[in-house]
Structure formats: C-alpha cells, structure tokens
Amino acid sequence: MSERVFLQLGTRPVPYPDDVLARLDADAIDIIARYSSSEAPNPAMARSALLPLLHLVQSHDGYVSATGIEFCAIKLGLTGAEVTAVSTFYSMYRREPTGDYLVGVCTNTLCAVMGGDAIMDALREHLDPSDETVTLTHLECNAACDYAPVVMVNWEFFDNQTPESARTLVDALRSGSEVTPTRGVSLCTFKETERILAGFPDERLGAVEAGGTPGAPTLAGLRVAQRDGMRAPSVHTPTDSGSAPLGSEEANARESTKEKPAPAPTESVPPEKGH
Incomplete structure (x- = not known):
C-alpha cells in the first residue's frame, strides 16, 4: 500500500x-x-x-x-x-513585510525620462535589501507628472528628486530624523499610515487643515493659454443620439465612411512582423 x-x-x-x-x-x-x-x-x-x-x-x-x-x-x-x-x-496592499517607511520610486514614462530610473538604481545600490526601516519599491504613476521625477514615502510626495536627494532622504529616514514631504506634514510610519487609510482619524497636527495652492509647474499650461489668448472649444448641444449636431455635408461624409474597413498599414505604420 x-x-x-x-x-x-x-x-x-x-x-x-x-x-x-x-x-x-x-x-x-x-x-x-x-x-x-x-x-x-x-x-x-x-x-x-x-x-x-x-x-x-x-x-x-x-x-x-x-x-x-x-x-x-x-x-x-x-x-x-x-x-x-x-x-x-491593488498595489497598495503589500504581499511581504514592509518597513516603517515604504519608499516608492515612480518609473513610469515621464518620471523615467526625467531621471526616475537613475534614482531607482541609486537607491538599490545604497540600501540593504534586509533593511527593516526602509522598503524600496517601484511605483506606478501617482499623477504628479508636473513634478517629475517623484518619490513617495508612505504615499506622501517628494517632488523633483535626484539620485543624491533620494539617498539623503532615505538616510534621514533610517536615522530617525523628522522628515517632511514636499506637500503635507511630517511623515508617520507605514502602519500608522495604513490605519489612516482604513478610515480612522489622522491625528497629526495640521494634517487635515484646508489650504495650499497649486505650484508653478501645475499652472504652466494655464499661463501659456492665457498669454496666447487660447480658449476652450465651444460646446455643442447634443442630439438625441448623444453626438453633436452636424451640417448636412459633414453628416453625409460620416454616414458614407461608417461602414468602411480600417485603412491598411502604410509606410508610416508598418505591419506586424510575419504579416
């Protein structure tokens, strides 16, 4: 048996x-x-x-x-x-034990172009993987592209970083120094942050006070539009079908092309390999 x-x-x-x-x-x-x-x-x-x-x-x-x-x-x-x-x-839920400070480096397109990959490489060399205070990870875009490259610590923003400033940041975290993000109040630990994200009160002084204004990079596009007299396009009243009303010529053109197949690849759009 x-x-x-x-x-x-x-x-x-x-x-x-x-x-x-x-x-x-x-x-x-x-x-x-x-x-x-x-x-x-x-x-x-x-x-x-x-x-x-x-x-x-x-x-x-x-x-x-x-x-x-x-x-x-x-x-x-x-x-x-x-x-x-x-x-x-969801990437905010960790699958492995995390240190007091989760240091995330954005390596999506804009942050990578602006130096995010270099920051990630620098911190990998600088940090011991077994460090119990700081845990290093990649981050997906957190909608702070106007301040790229961005590092986040326990989901708080540190804008316009460089390899050197990022090394200085993690050294301060490991030494126990008070660290304040670019926007917001002093950091709390990862576990304390998680309790706040669970919906319990944030007891840090000034953490929930209203205020703050957008920075210059965020407003750059608006200032260019104002300088050049740019205006948003006018809004058309939608028809019953939900589309904007069309002139007879434009409507006829749309109707005649509706059933046409997509154009074949051209020299500027090469076909897939093997086809």
Whole structure:
C-alpha cells in the first residue's frame, strides 16, 4: 500500500493574540457599519468594507498576511480566495513585510525620462535589501507628472528628486530624523499610515487643515493659454443620439465612411512582423 503524503498549499494562518483580535474586531465593526445599516443589514453592501479592512490588517501586520486574509474573510462572509484576489489586485496592499517607511520610486514614462530610473538604481545600490526601516519599491504613476521625477514615502510626495536627494532622504529616514514631504506634514510610519487609510482619524497636527495652492509647474499650461489668448472649444448641444449636431455635408461624409474597413498599414505604420 502506498503511503499517503500530506501536501500543504500556502501558509496556514496563525491566529491573532486575544488582545490584538479584540482591538481589530472593534475596529472592524466600526468600518463595516459605514457600509451596512444595523436596521437593515445588507451583506452585499458590507462587502464594500473589504478595502478598508485590508488597510486595517496592514496597520497591524505591515502587509496583508494569511492571518489578515482569514480575518477579513470571516468578518465579511467571504472566502479566502475572494479576499486574496482583491488584495493581490491593488498595489497598495503589500504581499511581504514592509518597513516603517515604504519608499516608492515612480518609473513610469515621464518620471523615467526625467531621471526616475537613475534614482531607482541609486537607491538599490545604497540600501540593504534586509533593511527593516526602509522598503524600496517601484511605483506606478501617482499623477504628479508636473513634478517629475517623484518619490513617495508612505504615499506622501517628494517632488523633483535626484539620485543624491533620494539617498539623503532615505538616510534621514533610517536615522530617525523628522522628515517632511514636499506637500503635507511630517511623515508617520507605514502602519500608522495604513490605519489612516482604513478610515480612522489622522491625528497629526495640521494634517487635515484646508489650504495650499497649486505650484508653478501645475499652472504652466494655464499661463501659456492665457498669454496666447487660447480658449476652450465651444460646446455643442447634443442630439438625441448623444453626438453633436452636424451640417448636412459633414453628416453625409460620416454616414458614407461608417461602414468602411480600417485603412491598411502604410509606410508610416508598418505591419506586424510575419504579416
């Protein structure tokens, strides 16, 4: 008779200690209540609480652990696979333990052209991968292209960076010095940031005060438009079909080309290889 072999897939969740579980339970009740009325509970609506719940478990574990996945699944009546599918889809949910400061370098097109790749290379050489204070990662575009190249620390912006300024930044983080982003108040740790993203109050002095104005790079296009007398095109009243009204000639031209096939590749648009 062949011997049975037990094969364990994945990591078996280790239960949270009782005191941690009690605290997370209380916070989870608060979060879920935002999405489902106690008078008329709606499980489908309550599932919307999954995103902040994932931030909540990250605020304790520093990443989305197997235990955190199980916690979220139990709270929302989901399977572990459903929670895992969501947590691995969004890049803000970490799959590995993260240091006190998550340093992200944007290497999308504009930041890369302006020096983002050089910054990433410099920090890779400068940082020890086993550093428990700073975790380095790539970032997708965070809509700060007017200040490229951009580095983010715990989702706070550090604009117009260079390899040297980025090295100085991570050295300050590792030394425990107070570090203030280009926009915003002093940084808090990754776990503290995650609790704020879960929807709990940001207690930092000045963190939620209104104010601030757009910088010169953001307004550059507007100033050029004003200088050159540029104006937005006039808005046409849409027809019942949702398209702007057309003159008879333009309408006829559109109708005659509607059914035509797409043009064949030309010298300026080479065909795919093998075709």
